[in-house]
Every structure is written in structure tokens, then in C-alpha cells.
Amino acid sequence: MPNLILTSLLSPISSINHPHPKASGQCLPALLPIILGSCAIIFNTFLSALGIWPSPTIPFNNLSKAPMLHYLTMTVTKPEQPDTPPKNLHVGAINPFALVEAVLGRKLDWNSASTSRIIATILQTDYDELFDMSFNSILYAGLKLDDREEAAEPIDSKDVHTLTERDLLTPDFSRIKKLSDLGYMGLKDLGAIRVKHAVMTNGNLRMTLEPPRSLGKTLSNSEMTALVRDLATPFRAESQASGEKKGWTPPNGIWTDISSLYRQDATKFNNPVQGAIGNSWLIAALMSVAWSDPSSITHCNQTPAAASSTSKKDKNSEGSCTLSIKLYSKGGHLDAPTQTITVNAQVPLNTSSEMVMYARSSDEGEIWPCLYEKAFAKWISSSAKSCSEHPDLTVLSHGDPVKAMAQLTNKNPEYFLTSSRREQDLLGLVRSHCVNLRTIYPLVAYTHPTFCNNKFRGATLVGNMAYSVLGWAAPQERKQYIILRHPWGVCEPDGLTSYSGLVTKIDTKFWPPVELLDGKSGVFAIETGAFREAFSGMGVAK
Incomplete structure (x- = not known):
């Protein structure tokens, strides 16, 4: 780059014929714009090498013909101007891994391809139809697409229905011998039924049909069992909700002090992982803030003596660990007056598995994500006024x-x-x-609720989901990628689904800052073209 600039500077000088020494002084004003413009380019190149400013594309062979201001404009471009804030964002999808664990009361291997079959069975939905809002998946309980299918909007509580065991009974198709026999099962208009899959194998035509929901109901965004409804949504019976004024407890859960899990010797970033509610908006925000400025995260206040006397199984403990954070009012949905919130270390654990049911850390030695989620729920709900230590965490479903x-x-x-x-x-x-390929301001991005041409069909890229933006990468100076982190803390195993432009195996050669993260981070890279297609917007706090 310096050689190119030097050549461009010297070429016009060498082409000038000076009749006498004084004539050379008359050329200096003409060369001044070229010299200043070249200095600006060198400075910009230096910033680009540090990862502070994008590299420009400058036609060096035209330096002698263009005015200085033209090059200064190309080199030091104006920063992107923000758009008008959306009125209300309802971003979020329930973590299917955490939800199924809470329903079953047992731990799943989130990195195993076979887990996808368990999830599809328990959630009564084909795996490839769980992650796009156009399929009305249970992961979007309480949300629906707007009329233009461009954003998510809340479902009115009166339109949310609870399924009983009778509703979930499957009709007996064992006596069907001909297509016309389907009419006796309620499928009168066969020509209007959607064919999901059709394949010819060994002379046999195998088809998967999508019958009307009246024939066989399954979990959806507006119809769910009482267990899933109470675990993952704020939609509960009035009699049950009235009994929660003194505190809320999820089904199959018990509030338990987890102070003994706190460990102060962590050397890597402990990443927050989303639980069984649709609050990826909060988990992604927490990760982005912690990543860009680790000192801004408050950890629990605990004395060594209290820590040694507190047991994980001491369910009646008031908690030896407390967390106090100040949350600031910004108006709109899910907001409250600015105040400092203090919570203890009691969080809901599953009564069978004793696993944390909602937000947790990727490292069992850290508990701050659990306590931040609890403090946020206490802040925006009525529990903040009653000082309850058992706030309703489901009020955090879907946000900005x-x-x-x-x-x-x-x-x-x-x-x-x-x-x-x-x-x-x-x-x-x-x-x-960014500086050195890593964000220095909290930055997030959120996806479209649905793809027009290519639906969201896997657990890495999920519709209506918030992701933390950690930086950018240009391995071997070829393609350039945006580095994202999944709030579920996991990327989909190889072989289930695939998207062009995604890299889920990130090492230090690809992106050096990944060394700061633990091995269960859910970090992946996406090409800029694929990013623009899948994501609806980005945001920064500065």
C-alpha cells in the first residue's frame, strides 16, 4: 500500500518540466491536495489494520486528477446514522433444550444429533418446523406474525387455549385401505390438503399430509398443555395468578439457594445461557454487555464463611449471596422506574433433576446470569413493590x-x-x-420472524431470535464474517440442517478472541450476505 501511494505521488512530479528553479515552487500548491489526500489514505490504512475502520477502495492512479476533499470523503466516511426506534419489539423464542429438560425432569445432551428427535417428540412438532414463526411453533408461545409477516406481535390472552389429554388423542388410521376411506376420518376435501413431503421409493409413493388441526391437535403458539403454559408463558388461570401475589413457583420447580455454586476463580468468560422462557432478548443483551465491558457486570456479594455454611440442598435458606444492580428506565414495554434491585441467590430448580430451569451460566461455577434474570423480572413486575424474592420469571417473555x-x-x-x-x-x-476484531460497545442483532424463500429450519439460525454480536473476522484475508453468539449457548450438530455462509467451528486461527470464551459458547460466524438476508436489524448501546 505505501509503495502504491509513493508511486502515485512521484509520477506527476516526474512528468513536470521546470524551465528554471523558481518554476518548481509554483508546482507545490498543485501537489498539496495530493499529498494531504495520500496522508489521509495512509492513516485510514493504519486504522483498518487495527480493525477500527473498514478498508477503503481507492483508485490510486487518479490521485493527481481529483481534489483533496474527494479523497477525504472516501477515506473518512460518515458513521452510519441510526434508524427510528421501532415502537415495540417482541423478540424471543423459547429454548427447546431447556423446555424439554424442564418437562422431562432429566438432562439432555444439547450437542447430540439424536436430541432433535426427543425434542420433536415432546414438543409434538417436526424438528424443521420448530424455528420459524410461519409454522406457529410452540417455541413462540404467545406470539404470532403480524398481517405483513414482517414482525411478531402478542396474542391476546383470550386466544390462548389449554389442551387437555382428550384433545391430544390421535385418531386410529389402521383401517384405511384407500384414499377415499380418509373421508370417514373427517378428511372430506383431499384436494385441499397440503402435502409436506412426497417421495417415490421402490415403486411406492410415500407422502406426508398436513390435515386440519381439528383432526389431531398438537402444541402450538396459541394451544398448549397446562404444564408448558405455566412453565414458559405468563398465561395462567385467574385463580392461579391471584395466588401468586406472594410469590411465583413454576411447576415441577422449587426455589433453592445456589450460593454454594459460586466460584471466584474463573479465568474465561462465563456465558449466560437462556432457559425455558422466550427471553433471548435479555440473554443476548447480558452477553453483549459482559463481552464488551466485563467490569460492568456485578457479581454476587458473598462472604467465605457464609459460603461454606450454605448447601445447595438447603431449600429454606435465605441465601448467603446477594446481588444488587441498578436498572435504568428507557420507556416502553418491559420497563420500570430507575432503581436499584437486590435479590438473593434463590432460583427455581427442577424437583427431579435439581437443574436450573431458567437462565444459567455455561460454567457451573458462575451464577450471575440467574440472578440478573431474577432481578430484571423483579424490577419490571409488581413483585418489585412487594419485595418478593420469588418473582414471576415468565413476564420476561419477548422483548427488545x-x-x-x-x-x-x-x-x-x-x-x-x-x-x-x-x-x-x-x-x-x-x-x-470493534478493536482488534472484538466489539468494544454492546452490540446485538435480531432475525426476521420468518424467511420468505428459505424457512428457518435449524437451531443455529432461529427466527425472531436475538444474538450477541462479538466482532468480525477475515480469515486469510478472503471472506469477511460477522461473529455471533447464540443465547442458547449451543450450535446445531453437523448433519441436521445447513445454511450457506455459516461457519460453526471457530478456532483461534479463524478468530483469535474466541480464546477468551469457554468451549460451550455457541459462537458462530456468518457471511455478510447471509447476515443481511436472515437478520432484521442490529442495535448498539453507546
Whole structure:
């Protein structure tokens, strides 16, 4: 790069004929714009090498013909201007791994491909139809697509129905011998039934049909069993809700002090992992804040003597560990007046497995994600006034990840929509908030609720989901990627689904800052083109 600039500077000088020594002084004003423009390019190249500013594409052979201001404009471009904040964002999808664990009361292997079959069975939905809002999946309980299918909006509580065991009974199709026999089962208009799959094998045509829901009901965004409803949504019977004024407890759960799990010798980032409610907006915000500024995260206040006397199984303990954080009002949905919230270390554990049911850390030696989630729920709910230590965590379903970062840091939220920007603009936006390939401001991104042409069909890229933006990468200076972190703390095992432009195996050669994360981080890279297609917007708190 310096050689190119030097050549461009010297070429016009060598082509000038000077009749006498004084004539050379007359050329200096003409060369001044070239010299200043070249200095600006060198400075920009230096910033680009540090990862602070995107690399420009400058036509060096035209330096002698263009005015200085032209090059200064190309080199030091104006920062991206934020868009008007959306009125209300309802971002979030329930973590299916955590939800199924809470229902079964047993631990699953989140990294095993066979777990997908367990999830599909328990949630009564084909695995590839769980992660896109167009399929009305149970992971979006309480949400629906708006009329334009561009955003998620809440379902009215009166439209949420509880399924009984009788509703879930499956009709007996063993006597069906001909297609016409389906009419006796209630399938009158066969021509209108959607064919999901059709394949010819060994001369046999095998088809999967999608019958009307009246024939066989399953879990959906508006119809669910009482267990799933009470575990993952705020929709509960009035009689049950009235009894929660003094505290809330999820089904199959018990509030238990986990102070003894806290360990102060962690050397890597302990990443928050989403639990059995749809609050990826909060988990992604927590991760982005912790990643960009670890000192901004408050850890629990615990004395060594109290820690040694507290047992994980001491369910009646008041808690030897407390957390006090200040949360800031930013207006709108899921907000409250600015105040300091203090919570103890009691969180819901499953009565069978004794596992944490909601937010947890990727490292069992850290508990701050659990306590931040509890404090946030206590802040925005009526429990904050009654000082209950058992706030209803399900009120955190679906929110605004950009505003959440501002509520945690008291910074200004800025929103950037992908539809009005080019791929290079989105990459430049990320790079302008990075140093050494890593974000220094909290940055999040959230996906569209549905794909128009290619539906969200796997657990890595999920519709209506918030992700933490950790930085950018350009391995071997070829393709450029945006580095994201999944709030579920896991990427889908190889072989289930595939998306072009995704890299789920990240090492230090690909992106050096990954060394700071533990091995269960859920970090992946996405090309800028695929990012623009899948994601609806980005946001930063600064």
C-alpha cells in the first residue's frame, strides 16, 4: 500500500518540466491536495489494520486528477446514522433444550444429533418446523406474525387455549385401505390438503399430509398443555395468578439457594445461557454487555464463611449471596422506574433433576446470569413493590434486546435496520465498534420472524431470535464474517440442517478472541450476505 501511494505521488512530479528553479515552487500548491489526500489514505490504512475502520477502495492512479476533499470523503466516511426506534419489539423464542429438560425432569445432551428427535417428540412438532414463526411453533408461545409477516406481535390472552389429554388423542388410521376411506376420518376435501413431503421409493409413493388441526391437535403458539403454559408463558388461570401475589413457583420447580455454586476463580468468560422462557432478548443483551465491558457486570456479594455454611440442598435458606444492580428506565414495554434491585441467590430448580430451569451460566461455577434474570423480572413486575424474592420469571417473555442493553448500562440505544443497508455497510457498522476484531460497545442483532424463500429450519439460525454480536473476522484475508453468539449457548450438530455462509467451528486461527470464551459458547460466524438476508436489524448501546 505505501509503495502504491509513493508511486502515485512521484509520477506527476516526474512528468513536470521546470524551465528554471523558481518554476518548481509554483508546482507545490498543485501537489498539496495530493499529498494531504495520500496522508489521509495512509492513516485510514493504519486504522483498518487495527480493525477500527473498514478498508477503503481507492483508485490510486487518479490521485493527481481529483481534489483533496474527494479523497477525504472516501477515506473518512460518515458513521452510519441510526434508524427510528421501532415502537415495540417482541423478540424471543423459547429454548427447546431447556423446555424439554424442564418437562422431562432429566438432562439432555444439547450437542447430540439424536436430541432433535426427543425434542420433536415432546414438543409434538417436526424438528424443521420448530424455528420459524410461519409454522406457529410452540417455541413462540404467545406470539404470532403480524398481517405483513414482517414482525411478531402478542396474542391476546383470550386466544390462548389449554389442551387437555382428550384433545391430544390421535385418531386410529389402521383401517384405511384407500384414499377415499380418509373421508370417514373427517378428511372430506383431499384436494385441499397440503402435502409436506412426497417421495417415490421402490415403486411406492410415500407422502406426508398436513390435515386440519381439528383432526389431531398438537402444541402450538396459541394451544398448549397446562404444564408448558405455566412453565414458559405468563398465561395462567385467574385463580392461579391471584395466588401468586406472594410469590411465583413454576411447576415441577422449587426455589433453592445456589450460593454454594459460586466460584471466584474463573479465568474465561462465563456465558449466560437462556432457559425455558422466550427471553433471548435479555440473554443476548447480558452477553453483549459482559463481552464488551466485563467490569460492568456485578457479581454476587458473598462472604467465605457464609459460603461454606450454605448447601445447595438447603431449600429454606435465605441465601448467603446477594446481588444488587441498578436498572435504568428507557420507556416502553418491559420497563420500570430507575432503581436499584437486590435479590438473593434463590432460583427455581427442577424437583427431579435439581437443574436450573431458567437462565444459567455455561460454567457451573458462575451464577450471575440467574440472578440478573431474577432481578430484571423483579424490577419490571409488581413483585418489585412487594419485595418478593420469588418473582414471576415468565413476564420476561419477548422483548427488545437493544433497549435491554441500555437498561443495563444507562447508555443510548441505537437501531440499524438491515433492509436499508448494503452488506458492506452492515460489516462496516460492526467494524466501527470493534478493536482488534472484538466489539468494544454492546452490540446485538435480531432475525426476521420468518424467511420468505428459505424457512428457518435449524437451531443455529432461529427466527425472531436475538444474538450477541462479538466482532468480525477475515480469515486469510478472503471472506469477511460477522461473529455471533447464540443465547442458547449451543450450535446445531453437523448433519441436521445447513445454511450457506455459516461457519460453526471457530478456532483461534479463524478468530483469535474466541480464546477468551469457554468451549460451550455457541459462537458462530456468518457471511455478510447471509447476515443481511436472515437478520432484521442490529442495535448498539453507546
